[in-house]
Each structure stands twice: as structure tokens, then as C-alpha cells.
Amino acid sequence: xxxxxxxxxxxxxxxxxxxxxxxxxxxxxxxxxxxxxxxxxxxxxxxxxxxxxxxxxxxxxxxxxxxxxxxxxxxxxxxxxxxxxxxxxxxxxxxxxxxxxxxxxxxxxxxxxxx
Amino acid sequence: xxxxxxxxxxxxxxxxxxxxxxxxxxxxxxxxxxxxxxxxxxxxxxxxxxxxxxxxxxxxxxxxxxxxxxxxxxxxxxxxxxxxxxxxxxxxxxxxxxxxxxxxxxxxxx
Numbered sequence: 001x002x003x004x005x006x007x008x009x010x011x012x013x014x015x016x017x018x019x020x021x022x023x024x025x026x027x028x029x030x031x032x033x034x035x036x037x038x039x040x041x042x043x044x045x046x047x048x049x050x051x052x053x054x055x056x057x058x059x060x061x062x063x064x065x066x067x068x069x070x071x072x073x074x075x076x077x078x079x080x081x082x083x084x085x086x087x088x089x090x091x092x093x094x095x096x097x098x099x100x101x102x103x104x105x106x107x108x109x110x111x112x113x114x115x
Numbered sequence: 116x117x118x119x120x121x122x123x124x125x126x127x128x129x130x131x132x133x134x135x136x137x138x139x140x141x142x143x144x145x146x147x148x149x150x151x152x153x154x155x156x157x158x159x160x161x162x163x164x165x166x167x168x169x170x171x172x173x174x175x176x177x178x179x180x181x182x183x184x185x186x187x188x189x190x191x192x193x194x195x196x197x198x199x200x201x202x203x204x205x206x207x208x209x210x211x212x213x214x215x216x217x218x219x220x221x222x223x224x225x
Binding site for chain 1: 210
């Protein structure tokens with residue numbers, strides 16, 4: 001079937017506005033992850049879902065960041081009152097279960113630019 | 116914080132040559148994975164090596180793992196222009212998290 005999809009592919013917003021980023025994982029994948037990649041950097045873990053639950057939110061940089069997952073499928077990452085330092089590529093990945101012995105399949109990412 | 120650190124940060128080679136990059140990590144792992152990223156988007160999983168494995172091959176890729184030195188290497192043989200990309204190692208410990216390094220940028224010159 002299809003891979004992980006993300007929307008929008010690009011988002012330009014003004015400082016202070018809220019944004020929502022969407023991730024559609026591969027059907028049947030119970031685990032879903034959000035990462036952030038700043039220019040020229042490696043990936044920074046944000047949050048992990050197992051089903052609809054997020055057992056680990058420790059990677060979220062501030063309380064302006066939140067995420068939810070519904071129906072064990074689609075996930076939305078919301079950034080409130082965006083700041084310029086939020087500019088990055090936000091990547092979503094899913095795996096059949098946890099990445100122990102399972103590869104993560106990544107979406108193409110959403111490039112967020114905060115002006 | 117990043118667990119893995121890749122070395123070198125950048126690598127430029129001629130088409131047909133081999134490319135070798137290394138990854139070092141700090142804590143014990145369950146497995147180590149290598150990913151490729153083209154044009155800053157879309158990571159693609161290349162290979163997974165478990166902590167009890169020492170070497171693994173996949174096509175033109177060869178990965179080694181030395182848990183005593185906490186290091187891994189990725190060798191790409193007979194490189195092609197299409198191999199131009201950033202390569203990341205990622206470690207998995209006792210939980211679900213992939214901890215990525217900052218990556219090695221490989222440029223293959225025609």
C-alpha cells in the first residue's frame with residue numbers, strides 16, 4: 001500500500017500563528033513518531049504514539065507543542081503561537097510495532113517556515 | 116541529545132570509488148540502523164544490524180558493528196551519482212526511540 005504521507009508539504013506562517021501538521025501512517029502500523037530536523041542537523045525526537053496513546057512526550061520542546069492520534073491512524077502535530085525557531089522540517093514515521101527489530105518508515109516531511 | 120555521531124561530516128568521492136563513514140555512540144544499544152536522506156527530505160531505511168551481529172551486507176552496502184568500541188561503519192562500494200545523499204546512523208536502546216546522529220553528507224562526482 002501507500003507509504004507514510006504528510007500534509008502540507010510546505011507551510012509558511014507568521015510568528016504567533018498556530019499551525020497543524022498532519023501525518024497518515026502506513027495502514028496497520030501501530031507505532032507513530034514525530035521528529036524535527038533543523039537545517040543541517042540530525043533528527044530530534046518529539047513524540048511517540050503506540051495506538052492512540054503517547055507514552056512519551058518528553059521530546060516536545062515546549063508546551064506550545066501538542067500532538068494527538070485518533071483511531072490508531074492519523075496524527076496531528078499542533079504548534080501554537082509559532083516562533084521563528086520552530087522553523088524546521090517536521091518528519092513523521094511509523095513502524096509495525098516498536099523500532100526494536102522494526103524499521104521506521106518516514107514520510108516526506110512538512111517544511112515549516114515561520115516569518 | 117544525539118546518541119550517534121557520524122564521521123566524517125562530509126565526504127566527496129569519484130564515481131566508482133568506495134565510501135566509508137563511521138558512527139560512534141555512547142550507551143548500550145539493541146540495534147543500530149542506517150538511513151539515507153536525499154535533498155533534506157524523506158529518510159529511507161538502508162539496513163539494521165542487531166547488537167549481537169558484527170557485519171551485515173545489503174547489495175553494495177556493508178555495515179559493521181563493534182559493540183566493545185561502540186562504533187559502526189557503513190561502506191558503500193562502487194559508488195554512483197545516485198548515492199549522493201546524507202547518511203544517518205540511528206541507535207535503538209531498550210525502548211522505542213531512534214536516536215539519530217547529525218549525519219554524513221556524501222557527494223559522488225561523475
